[in-house]
Amino acid sequence: MARALEVLGEKWTPLILRDLLIGFTRFDEIREDLGIATNVLARRLDKLVEHDVVERLSIEGYSNRFEYQLTAKGYDTLGILVSLVAWGDRWEIGDSGPPTEFLHTTCGQFTVPISACAECGQPLQPEDLTYHRGPGSRSALGTKLLANYLGNPRTRPAEK
């Protein structure tokens, strides 16, 4: 996760990726859409290109006009972006307008993106996930994510 955040975790990056996904591909289109400072946008795009998330394509006939295109790696951030949108829509709606509606053209229905298990297809719940980290991390293997949620709150400092 830290590695993902290294590339995607900076302030404007997810919004830039969303714009690229939606179809804003030119520097000034993105700048105008987001209201981001040009030096920051330039740095972000450079970094994304450097990390192979975005491709910078010369527009033919011009020496210094470019189009920014998502790579496969860039398109693959979709899952992150839609879960951000879905979370925002579930919890931070306020009075600032209705939630985004996603139309899934393959099934023809308006939907919400959820996280699912790639193997069985069922939605992932925190209490059904156990994770193993690779070497280098000091925490125990097989920690149950929800180990001490409802039934067993560690409300006292005793054990440790």
Add this chain to the structure above:
Amino acid sequence: MARALEVLGEKWTPLILRDLLIGFTRFDEIREDLGIATNVLARRLDKLVEHDVVERLSIEGYSNRFEYQLTAKGYDTLGILVSLVAWGDRWEIGDSGPPTEFLHTTCGQFTVPISACAECGQPLQPEDLTYHRGPGSRSALGTKLLANYLGNPRTRPAEK
């Protein structure tokens, strides 16, 4: 999305949430795990509590010791966090160890989290999604980020 990033988009926030999910619930546990500065951690936790993502529970018998627990809203960031992890594991492995293994206890298999359509259960592909955004106020949080999010959509990914 801008609204989600307003709460979750700051530098250490996703890592703090991950720690809370894993079971680090005390201030110094998190501080030690992440190596974050204490003033920053205090600010982040305050903000998360303020936004109802985290609950700050007094530990009985102590006047100034606390446990930080995710709320339902906090647990619901799981989808965001696992898609970050999955993306990092797919594209940024490098030489810093093997990818995280997720065991889905309900189906018993090691898996990767993917984004799926809540209606039909199929994995979501960028080209199968269209976005539809309703009218909204432009100034709920007073940010350009939000204002510009609620604009005219372009529904197709850019073409080659």
Add this chain to the structure above:
DNA sequence: TCCGCTGACTTGTTTCAAGCAAGTTAATTG
């Protein structure tokens, strides 16, 4: 041909957030 305009930046300069160090308070253990 000269003028102005657009696109894609770069170069300063200021403002704000993150990082670091040290100090504080309350309770606890030795």
Add this chain to the structure above:
DNA sequence: CAATTAACTTGCTTGAAACAAGTCAGCGGA
């Protein structure tokens, strides 16, 4: 009762974001 731990707060330094302005190349028109 001195030392230690937990959970901070305060002050200072550094680095990144925001803002403003300037650059440069290639049009498009008068």
